Amino acid sequence: MKVTIVGAGAVGASCAEYVAIKNFASEVVLIDIKEDYAEGKAMDLMQTASLMGFDTKITGSTNDYTKTANSDIAVITSGIPRKPGMTREELIGINADIVKSVASSLIEHSPNVTIIVVSNPMDTMTYLVHKTTNLPKNRIIGMGGALDSARFKYRISEALECPASDVDGMVIGGHSDTGMVPLARLATRNSVPISAFLSEERISQITEDTKVGGATLTKMLGTSAWYAPGAAVSSLVQAIACDQKKMFPCSALLEGEYGLNDLCIGVPVILGKDGIEKIVEIELTDAEKAKMKESSEGVSKTNGLLDLKK
Numbered sequence: 001m002k003v004t005i006v007g008a009g010a011v012g013a014s015c016a017e018y019v020a021i022k023n024f025a026s027e028v029v030l031i032d033i034k035e036d037y038a039e040g041k042a043m044d045l046m047q048t049a050s051l052m053g054f055d056t057k058i059t060g061s062t063n064d065y066t067k068t069a070n071s072d073i074a075v076i077t078s079g080i081p082r083k084p085g086m087t088r089e090e091l092i093g094i095n096a097d098i099v100k101s102v103a104s105s106l107i108e109h110s111p112n113v114t115i116i117v118v119s120n121p122m123d124t125m126t127y128l129v130h131k132t133t134n135l136p137k138n139r140i141i142g143m144g145g146a147l148d149s150a151r152f153k154y155r156i157s158e159a160l161e162c163p164a165s166d167v168d169g170m171v172i173g174g175h176s177d178t179g180m181v182p183l184a185r186l187a188t189r190n191s192v193p194i195s196a197f198l199s200e201e202r203i204s205q206i207t208e209d210t211k212v213g214g215a216t217l218t219k220m221l222g223t224s225a226w227y228a229p230g231a232a233v234s235s236l237v238q239a240i241a242c243d244q245k246k247m248f249p250c251s252a253l254l255e256g257e258y259g260l261n262d263l264c265i266g267v268p269v270i271l272g273k274d275g276i277e278k279i280v281e282i283e284l285t286d287a288e289k290a291k292m293k294e295s296s297e298g299v300s301k302t303n304g305l306l307d308l309k310k
């Protein structure tokens with residue numbers, strides 16, 4: 001199982017580290033445009049192998065896509081992250097060109113690859129990869145909901161003063177400060193709805209904190225987060241590589257599901273060896289449907305800024 005990660009920056013390297021530590025991939029190739037950067041990150045990570053006990057071989061390359069040939073899975077984290085005060089949508093101008101050219105180089109050398117898009121604005125970058133390549137739609141997946149759901153569970157566990165592993169919950173919708181739809185109604189602690197333990201006000205606070213999870217960390221760190229993003233991507237990579245048939249909210253191209261068309265947005269999907277093997281349609285309340293519609297309008301507006309004729 002060969003995994004390529006484009007962008008050896010904070011998220012790319014964190015993802016490489018978690019993939020290696022989980023020890024399911026034979027090879028991880030890191031690629032970056034900065035001279036020697038990916039090679040350096042790969043060497044540093046390989047020097048943890050004997051300490052952490054993994055056998056995955058990590059190599060780095062400065063923009064040489066022949067090194068990525070025949071990758072099974074590729075992760076795109078190349079591009080710029082936001083700074084405090086910015087929205088993810090503001091990154092579109094620089095990141096769209098980078099994501100488009102990276103996707104094309106990846107597919108040239110790995111025609112059967114499954115691509116996981118991470119660069120922001122992620123739903124729009126995922127849509128861009130759909131529109132500018134001819135990979136089948138199940139092989140293009142946007143990562144956002146897995147991270148947002150992990151943050152949602154963290155906030156719930158904080159409120160309940162319990163381990164996050166006691167908590168289940170999911171965030172669907174666009175991966176943006178205003179577009180996320182945390183499904184508080186369905187969140188549980190060991191199958192018990194969180195409303196049995198928490199007031200409506202506290203749940204609403206959790207929902208708001210979850211939506212601005214990325215912005216909160218960007219303000220604290222001066223750039224956006226990388227540990228949870230890297231871990232979330234590594235979970236998607238593992239689900240595909242190990243054919244786990246696990247359900248994650250991912251940005252998927254919708255063709256009528258949830259009443260939406262011609263956009264990528266976070267919905268529950270089953271991930272296995274064929275990428276997105278199924279889009280799971282769950283029954284939403286009218287209020288949740290309205291939030292999902294509003295979120296989709298935001299994503300479509302950002303998609304409208306793409307120049308797809310270039």
Ligand SMILES: NC(=O)C1=CN([C@@H]2O[C@H](COP(=O)(O)OP(=O)(O)OC[C@H]3O[C@@H](n4cnc5c(N)ncnc54)[C@H](O)[C@@H]3O)[C@@H](O)[C@H]2O)C=CC1
Nearest residue numbers: 007009010011032033078079080081118119120122143229
């Ligand atoms: N979808 C999500 O949930 C998340 C998305 N992100 C996004 O991921 C992206 C990366 O974030 P970080 O790793 O923190 O940024 P970073 O700046 O640490 O790393 C980005 C790397 O991409 C490289 N790069 C730029 N153009 C390239 C090209 N054409 N080919 C190969 N490499 C190229 C840069 O040299 C840099 O090393 C950002 O757009 C950020 O907003 C970050 C966290 C979560």
Ligand SMILES: O=C([O-])CC(=O)C(=O)O
Nearest residue numbers: 082088214215218224225
């Ligand atoms: O907040 C950002 O810009 C990066 C990101 O998508 C996240 O951490 O959720």
